[in-house]
Amino acid sequence: MKKKDKPLLLQVLEGLPGAAKFALCEIKFEDEALKIVLLKNVFQKTPVNTYSISLNKLITVDIVTEENIKEKEKSVVGRGIAGAALFGPVGAILGGLSGTGTKKKKTKTSVFVISYYGVNENDIKTIYFSTNYSPIACWDFVKLYRENYAQQQEVNGNGEVIL
Template sequence: MDEAPFDSVHDSRNKRRKAAMGRLSYLSPSVGNIRYNGSKDQMGERYMFLTVFAVCIIVVLIIVILVNRAGNKEMDRKMLNSGADAMISAFHIEGIGLASKADCDLYLFSDKVVIDHNNRKFEIPLDRMRAAVVKTEQEIYEKGKSVVGRALIGTLLVPGLGTIVGGMSGIGSKKVKSTPNTYLIFNFVNSNGELSGVTFLNNFNIIRANKFCEAVNKNTRNNQTETVTL
């Protein structure tokens, strides 16, 4: 008579214990799933960031290509309209009576180079041209840092050399800028019979700049005459 209540109490305790164990066994895989899902979400965020970053780079490259293509078409149009053999746009740095960063159109004809800034024109006869070169900022810095003041790199006269080298060197420790510049440099004999020069900046059409200088140098050789005294 007295054992029945004890058995029922014992059975109810066992049921409660089994129910508790069941809940623990249910919660345990849920915690694992939470951790797994958390790491999966982090991987997804990283993948999304890399995807967005790659898309941004592609978009920037496409914009640069389109801008360069549009610029080349405009320069080709100006070249055809002027009858020039070659043409390129650039910014004046130093050397002629123009402000720094004045935008210029450079035209190569069979006998001269014409520099045009808003219909203000400067001419360099090819028989007085001595050099037409393209130099990167780093090349100018490495070769010109010891001769600032003379504006010479070897035999090349570089107007604005002090500004270029000074801008890169800072207080003497900074050697490379985040955005390198590319310069077109002309050396010629001026109307007074003295060696002179002019420097231009062009960062968007480096291939065209090199081709322009090659054409200038080729036409220069064709226009120069040599007299031999016997």
């Protein structure tokens, strides 16, 4: 099996009929279709169900990223104790003062997405998978899709992409 043919193992977040949240799936390209195989569990990779999306119904296979900013309260007491341990009474005062207010922490959440047409072009469906355990493999799979399976986009006279 070539590296590019290696299936992608991901956990479902939502959008796959009959699959529980965090169920393990194997995703691969096979016979002019994208196959999603729902597996029994991590230890027994026995297929429970197989879903097939024809390549001509695929809209996109991609990774969507969202940045979140969380505000976290600084610990006045904890910083005061640490300052006192290191520098005595003056350190306790300075440590306590440095702990006032909040600090901001940026987090990035990525989701592997498969969008496709259902019964017609007005019926767009999307399946979401977690990228937590294999972000690099997800990007490799997206690259494989774009290079080998993505349909060329048509552009009209106004420069608009025709879907």
